Amino acid sequence: MTDTLVDFDVVLTKYDPALGLEVHVELNTNTKMFCGCPTAFGAEPNTQVCPTCLGLPGAMPVVNAKAVESAIRIGLALNCQIAEWCRFARKNYFYPDMPKNFQTSQYDEPICFDGFLDVEVEGEVFRIGIERAHMEEDTGKSSHVGGTDGRIHGADHSLVDYNRAGIPLIEIVTKPILGTGEKAPLVAKAYVSALRDIIVALGVSDARMDQGSIRADVNLSLAPKGSEKLGTRSETKNVNSLRSVERAVRFEMSRHAGILDAGGAVLQETRHFHENDGTTSSGREKSDAEDYRYFPEPDLVPVAPSREWVEQLRATLPENPALKRTRLQGEWGFSDLEMRDTVGAGALELVERTVAAGAAPQAARKWWLSELARRANDTGVELADLGVTPEQVAGVQALVDAKRINDKLARQVFDGLLAGEGTPEEIVAARGLEVVSDDGALSAAVEAAIAANPDVADKIRDGKHAAAGALIGAVMKEMRGQADAGRVRELILEKLA
Numbered sequence: 001m002t003d004t005l006v007d008f009d010v011v012l013t014k015y016d017p018a019l020g021l022e023v024h025v026e027l028n029t030n031t032k033m034f035c036g037c038p039t040a041f042g043a044e045p046n047t048q049v050c051p052t053c054l055g056l057p058g059a060m061p062v063v064n065a066k067a068v069e070s071a072i073r074i075g076l077a078l079n080c081q082i083a084e085w086c087r088f089a090r091k092n093y094f095y096p097d098m099p100k101n102f103q104t105s106q107y108d109e110p111i112c113f114d115g116f117l118d119v120e121v122e123g124e125v126f127r128i129g130i131e132r133a134h135m136e137e138d139t140g141k142s143s144h145v146g147g148t149d150g151r152i153h154g155a156d157h158s159l160v161d162y163n164r165a166g167i168p169l170i171e172i173v174t175k176p177i178l179g180t181g182e183k184a185p186l187v188a189k190a191y192v193s194a195l196r197d198i199i200v201a202l203g204v205s206d207a208r209m210d211q212g213s214i215r216a217d218v219n220l221s222l223a224p225k226g227s228e229k230l231g232t233r234s235e236t237k238n239v240n241s242l243r244s245v246e247r248a249v250r251f252e253m254s255r256h257a258g259i260l261d262a263g264g265a266v267l268q269e270t271r272h273f274h275e276n277d278g279t280t281s282s283g284r285e286k287s288d289a290e291d292y293r294y295f296p297e298p299d300l301v302p303v304a305p306s307r308e309w310v311e312q313l314r315a316t317l318p319e320n321p322a323l324k325r326t327r328l329q330g331e332w333g334f335s336d337l338e339m340r341d342t343v344g345a346g347a348l349e350l351v352e353r354t355v356a357a358g359a360a361p362q363a364a365r366k367w368w369l370s371e372l373a374r375r376a377n378d379t380g381v382e383l384a385d386l387g388v389t390p391e392q393v394a395g396v397q398a399l400v401d402a403k404r405i406n407d408k409l410a411r412q413v414f415d416g417l418l419a420g421e422g423t424p425e426e427i428v429a430a431r432g433l434e435v436v437s438d439d440g441a442l443s444a445a446v447e448a449a450i451a452a453n454p455d456v457a458d459k460i461r462d463g464k465h466a467a468a469g470a471l472i473g474a475v476m477k478e479m480r481g482q483a484d485a486g487r488v489r490e491l492i493l494e495k496l497a
């Protein structure tokens with residue numbers, strides 16, 4: 001069945017969207033949520049398992065304290081209340097990659113609840129209410145073999161890897177997000193982006209959407225404009241990039257409107273998002289909570305974090321990333337565009353550290369976003385993994401500031417740094433890169449340039465100082481770029497005065 005899609009602008013003339021986002025964050029603890037198995041990504045299948053995470057009879061789970069700590073820190077960063085006492089619950093359903101036939105999660109007693117996160121879209125701030133953030137465990141991973149597209153349909157057998165089963169997850173659930181109108185897709189994206197920034201700043205997860213360590217489920221419903229009642233929602237599962245979050249909301253708004261316009265009823269179901277064309281397709285009909293037969297987990301003691309511990313953890317919170325960005329932009333005097341480019345290039349922290357090591361903010365930005373970004377791009381690595389440190393960049397800029405090298409020679413210093421030839425200072429010495437500003441050496445080169453370009457020299461004598469550029473170029477060429485251009489200009493004008 002093909003979906004009837006309504007043009008996005010038309011949707012907004014008739015309906016109000018309501019968003020809800022459920023984000024799963026995989027924690028970067030060394031061991032699993034309820035056993036001591038390692039959590040390293042990419043290990044041989046079924047090598048990081050034990051009776052507990054395989055759900056074998058009689059195996060007893062034990063809560064990972066580090067995971068509880070991370071959950072509380074996430075909750076505090078999202079302005080949540082932290083439960084004084086809470087329990088785990090069994091969520092019962094059958095799925096081959098869930099070996100216990102239930103998932104240990106939290107139900108009506110989440111560890112964090114009732115918070116908020118402010119996000120900004122095009123200058124407008126939206127306060128996103130956080131319903132809860134609770135602890136649970138990940139499932140294993142199935143792969144279906146023999147079909148054409150890795151789906152179970154058409155496959156002749158399936159493989160299950162339980163290495164991921166039992167890895168700690170925090171699920172963060174928003175309250176219904178209303179009043180976003182045409183900005184709904186952008187608000188959804190901005191929320192996931194801001195949340196990811198917080199997770200990165202807390203250091204509690206790899207926070208790689210592309211590797212699934214952050215996954216977003218996007219709930220959307222439409223209600224007739226002005227209606228008090230929410231419409232029936234669809235839940236698009238496991239959307240794994242920021243751009244896809246935006247596209248999924250946009251597509252679902254158009255699809256829901258098509259159904260409602262035709263007098264139909266939206267089905268409450270989960271949906272799959274397709275990266276290739278930005279559409280969604282039907283998954284399974286969504287179970288209501290009672291179908292999961294939740295009950296308190298009898299094998300685990302309640303979690304009761306003391307208020308002292310919670311306050312200690314509050315003291316470890318990093319500065320809110322959005323506020324920090326505003327602060328740095330003010331301190332650095334960057335324009336909105338410069339700031340956006342710096343963040344977009346993944347260079348914010350690199351620039352911050354380069355400035356801390358003594359470079360001027362604009363100089364730090366210039367090196368990371370031009371010369372070094374180009375080299376990172378050429379070699380296909382992230383800027384942070386290029387192998388040049390902020391301290392080294394500040395060292396190169398210090399040599400430029402001291403007029404011992406110029407920008408052009410600085411590029412050769414970066415060549416040396418990437419080749420592991422030592423400190424900027426050592427590279428300048430070893431490669432003989434230092435700018436020559438000694439008048440004796442410069443004078444000879446200037447006189448040679450004048451003698452070789454008599455026409456240009458005449459123009460300068462006639463007062464056309466702009467013509468000096470040609471002679472400066474000749475001197476620079478003669479001295480392999482290592483002349484002090486400012487001093488060369490002065491000497492030319494002196495000699496031809």
Ligand SMILES: [Zn+2]
Nearest residue numbers: 035037050053
């Ligand atoms: Zn285990």
